[in-house]
Amino acid sequence: MPNLCKVFEQAPEYRTMCTDENGHIWALPWIEQLGYEKTAIQTVGNMPFINVAWLEFLGLDMPTTVDEFEQVLIAFRDNAAELKKEFNVEGDIIPMSCIIGSGNEDCRILTNGFGEGYGDPDDGRHIVVDKDGKVICSALTEGWRKGVEWLHKLYEEGLIDKEAFTQEWSTYVAKGKSGRYGVCFSWDVANIAQVSMDDLIAGKGWQPLPALEADVKNITPVTGSYTSGFDRGRCVITATAKNPALIAAWLDQMYVPIQSPQNNWGTYGEDDEFDIFEMSTNAAGEPMLKHTWLGDASPVEVREAECVGGPLAILDSYYGVYVTCPDDAQYRLDWIKNVYTPDMNTKYVYPNVFMSADDTKTISNLNADIFKCVNGHRADWIMNGFTDADWDAFVNDLQAYKIDDYLAIYQKYFDAFNAA
Numbered sequence: 001m002p003n004l005c006k007v008f009e010q011a012p013e014y015r016t017m018c019t020d021e022n023g024h025i026w027a028l029p030w031i032e033q034l035g036y037e038k039t040a041i042q043t044v045g046n047m048p049f050i051n052v053a054w055l056e057f058l059g060l061d062m063p064t065t066v067d068e069f070e071q072v073l074i075a076f077r078d079n080a081a082e083l084k085k086e087f088n089v090e091g092d093i094i095p096m097s098c099i100i101g102s103g104n105e106d107c108r109i110l111t112n113g114f115g116e117g118y119g120d121p122d123d124g125r126h127i128v129v130d131k132d133g134k135v136i137c138s139a140l141t142e143g144w145r146k147g148v149e150w151l152h153k154l155y156e157e158g159l160i161d162k163e164a165f166t167q168e169w170s171t172y173v174a175k176g177k178s179g180r181y182g183v184c185f186s187w188d189v190a191n192i193a194q195v196s197m198d199d200l201i202a203g204k205g206w207q208p209l210p211a212l213e214a215d216v217k218n219i220t221p222v223t224g225s226y227t228s229g230f231d232r233g234r235c236v237i238t239a240t241a242k243n244p245a246l247i248a249a250w251l252d253q254m255y256v257p258i259q260s261p262q263n264n265w266g267t268y269g270e271d272d273e274f275d276i277f278e279m280s281t282n283a284a285g286e287p288m289l290k291h292t293w294l295g296d297a298s299p300v301e302v303r304e305a306e307c308v309g310g311p312l313a314i315l316d317s318y319y320g321v322y323v324t325c326p327d328d329a330q331y332r333l334d335w336i337k338n339v340y341t342p343d344m345n346t347k348y349v350y351p352n353v354f355m356s357a358d359d360t361k362t363i364s365n366l367n368a369d370i371f372k373c374v375n376g377h378r379a380d381w382i383m384n385g386f387t388d389a390d391w392d393a394f395v396n397d398l399q400a401y402k403i404d405d406y407l408a409i410y411q412k413y414f415d416a417f418n419a420a
Helices: 001-010 012-018 054-058 068-080 079-085 142-156 168-178 197-202 246-253 260-263 298-305 328-342 357-384 388-400 403-419
Strands: 029-031 048-051 094-096 127-129 135-137 181-186 204-209 228-236 277-281 285-292 310-316
Touching: 001 127, 001 246, 012 029, 012 357, 048 054, 054 068, 054 079, 054 204, 068 079, 068 094, 068 142, 068 181, 127 403, 135 403, 142 357, 168 181, 197 328, 204 328, 246 260, 246 310, 260 277, 260 285, 260 310, 310 403, 357 388, 388 403
Parallel strands: 029 310, 094 181
Antiparallel strands: 029 228, 048 181, 048 204, 127 135, 277 285
């Protein structure tokens, strides 16, 4: 499979992620890079967005510290009547809304500056890697504790949506589309607020909120984000195959650089209204797929109607050579690079690793209790606060749930990945 091997030569981390502890590759990967390492599109999932139209109307600057941010939210709260009148808002003004414990809609990124500055970039596993390469539990750090205390303060002051603990996606979006939010969280604010792509590119209406300084100023990339855009098992050749080498040779054509984008997004020259590409040329005059203007059509819907998926690879180096970058991804990549990458001071980011079946089962069993314990306490403490005794009991609970064994498994695979 020369095309796949070439991908592995260019980005050897993906070969490592496909290979088990005995050196076997059991399935063929899907790889979609958008950005690379600290500029990867996945480094910040729950991106915070602030209503700059409200800032401008109230004569406020973009906040850069947690104290300044709190004062901005207070201004939104205290000038609610004026904001409603100026922007024709139906319903109550909500200084900040989110969905606690819901991935990209959670507000945890605001607490990155507390304590050691790790934040909590992995709300599914609550792991980070310190500067010495040690895997630790983010929920046991001083920064995590101080961040939760601060969020409770905001909640007590009426600055966080009362429904943040219970609302579903549809409710969250409906309130956002009604223009009621001063700050919200999402992969893309266009999912939540009434704003056009042109306005987002121009920085009108809404902008990403930069890293807030508390004790430090830092953005910890999401766990696995340096090696995201990856699925280990999009295709397998089973034992019933009479000529597996022939099948592998055919599947290898999916990894040809001009073919992979078509599998991933769609193709060109078809007799329908949903061609996502047109064939163009790059700066060297060689064939290059160019994303077309889709008008009112949804890029997601066009992609779903045309894409094949399956095994493919699009490396960050392909853009401008074999394919153009999608417009709806480009402005988010620009946000990452310009707003957040400069404050990514973390030395290590935990990668996507290939665990054995036994370790995968052990991690799954341990995480059932650890996940429930951490996320349950965090939601409760943001709403109701906590004492030193509560904190000590929480630490003891995590010890009882074998947090040290849990971290030891992650450490083993982190070390093995780096060695490979």
